[in-house]
Each structure stands twice: as C-alpha cells, then as structure tokens.
Amino acid sequence: EPEVTQTPSHQVTQMGQEVILRCVPISNHLYFYWYRQILGQKVEFLVSFYNNEISEKSEIFDDQFSVERPDGSNFTLKIRSTKLEDSAMYFCASRGPGGRYEQYFGPGTRLTVT
Amino acid sequence: AQTVTQSQPEMSVQEAETVTLSCTYDTSENNYYLFWYKQPPSRQMILVIRQEAYKQQNATENRFSVNFQKAAKSFSLKISDSQLGDTAMYFCAFMDNSNYQLIWGAGTKLIIKP
Numbered sequence: 001e002p003e004v005t006q007t008p009s010h011q012v013t014q015m016g017q018e019v020i021l022r023c024v025p026i027s028n029h030l031y032f033y034w035y036r037q038i039l040g041q042k043v044e045f046l047v048s049f050y051n052n053e054i055s056e057k058s059e060i061f062d063d064q065f066s067v068e069r070p071d072g073s074n075f076t077l078k079i080r081s082t083k084l085e086d087s088a089m090y091f092c093a094s095r096g097p098g099g100r101y102e103q104y105f106g107p108g109t110r111l112t113v114t
Numbered sequence: 115a116q117t118v119t120q121s122q123p124e125m126s127v128q129e130a131e132t133v134t135l136s137c138t139y140d141t142s143e144n145n146y147y148l149f150w151y152k153q154p155p156s157r158q159m160i161l162v163i164r165q166e167a168y169k170q171q172n173a174t175e176n177r178f179s180v181n182f183q184k185a186a187k188s189f190s191l192k193i194s195d196s197q198l199g200d201t202a203m204y205f206c207a208f209m210d211n212s213n214y215q216l217i218w219g220a221g222t223k224l225i226i227k228p
Contacts, residue, residue, distance in 0.1 A: 043159075043205065043218040056213045089157055093216075101147050101209065102144065103216060105159035 002026045004106035006092050012112045013082055021077045021109045023092030031095040032075045033103060034067065036060070038086040043091070049075065082113045116141045118208050120219035127196055134181075135191045135222050137206030143167075146210045148189045153203040153221070157191050161206070165189065174195065192222075201226045 005024045013019050019059075025032050034046040048055040049067055064080045079086055089110050092101040117140045127133045139148070150162040163181050165173045172180050177197075181190045193200055206219040 032216075036218070042220050043207075043216070045215045048213070048215065056215060058215075074174070091159055093159075095214065101211070101214065102149075102161060102164055103209075103214075104161065105151075107156070107158045110157075 002091055004094055004104055004105035006090075006109050007011065008109060009107065010110045010112070011036070012114065015084060015113055016081050019079050019082055019111065021079075021090050021092075021111070023075045023077075023106055024073055025075055025092065025094030026104060027073070028096065029094035029104075030097045031055075032067075032069070033093040033095070034077050035091045035093065035105075037108075038085075039087040046077070079111075082111075084113050087111055087113045116208050116210065116217045118206055118217050118219040120206055123220070124220045124223040126224070126225040126227055129196060129198060130195055131194060132194045132197060133196055133224065134183075134195075134205075135204050135224065137189045137205070137219055138193070138219075139187050139189065139208045141187070141210065143210045143212075147149050149207040149209070149216070150178070150180070150189075150191045151205045151207060153205060154199075154201070158206075163180075163191065170194065181203070196226045198226050198228060200224060 007022045031051040037043045047057045047061045066078045089108045091108045092106040119138045146167045148165045163175045169221045177194045179192045203221045207216045207220045
C-alpha cells in the first residue's frame, strides 16, 4: 500500500540554523500539507500546496517558513532561522485527486532546536 | 472559526471491553468531513475512520464505528472488543470543503489494560 514518507525522522539543530524537512507524498496525490504538533499540544495546520503554489497558510507560517516541490516527487518545508519554539513534530500529509478528501500522513519528523 | 473539542483527556478500559470517545465541534458550514485519527507511541498519525456530513448513515470500519449527530454537532468514536494495540492518542478532526484544512481536537489518551 502506498504511503507518505518523511526524512529525517529526528533532526537536532541549533537556534538560528536553517533546516529542511523532506516528504515524499503518495505518487498520484495532488494536494500536500504540513502540520506541526508541539509536545502536549494540538496538531496545527501550517500550509497547503497545490499546483506548485501555496493554497492556504496559517498565521504560524510566517516569513521564516517556505515550501517547495523541487522535483515532482519531494515536498519540502524549510525553516530559515530556527527558534526554540519551533521544536515540534512536523507532519506531512497528502490528498488524492478528484473528490478524494482523506489526508494521509507521513510518520513525522521530530525537530529539536537547542 | 471552526473548533473541535474532546472533553476526555484520558480513558482506560480492560481488553475486550467497548469504549466510546467523545468529540464535539462547532461550525456554521453545512458540508464538511469528520475524522478520527490514531497516534500510537510511534507518533505516526493513522486514519481510523471518516464521515461525510451529508451522509446520515454512521460510518463503520471493522471494530470502529461512529455516532454522528449533526444537529448536536457530535461525533463520537466507539471501539468494540478493544485490543492492546488500540492503546494510543485519538484525535478528532474537522475539515470543511472550502480549504480542506484539518482542525484538530486536543486528543484523548486511550489505555487498554490487559
């Protein structure tokens, strides 16, 4: 069964450094999402992406964040200058074409900013 | 703005018992989707069951079923014949059909005791 994959599973970085989180969505899916979950808190929507552009973004998704689909298979989230409060689990999700509305999630990347 | 409320932070039952997890939501939309996701200790987010708001029939997936009460804006999850592998966080999530973002509840930690 096809699945969403994410790398790395765990990333440790120092405050102020740039990180890139990678996702490979399910191959025939057209809609892509990033969510984050700070430990002990609700899952929060960050951004949605379709047809090579951002469809929606939340207030959390400020100028330090960017997304890209560089090669037709990978979907990346870049955090330009990480802060301590960016420490969280980051989930990528994808959704199929047509009337399909279910989002399928990757295993997540645990980001720790020190 | 839509909100999702899960009023039970934690529940525990004996193996083989039936358990019901509560979820209420608030929206002014008429067409939307509701989901239950399971997050085991591995923190992978796994889709358990989905419900379209326009369908009156409650969704069922093997041991998992929902009680969808649209007028009351209630969407509870029933797990029958609970198994040790059901131990996880369970999240209720709402999606409207304009932006397809998932809005999440705070989660219920379910512990199945042997």
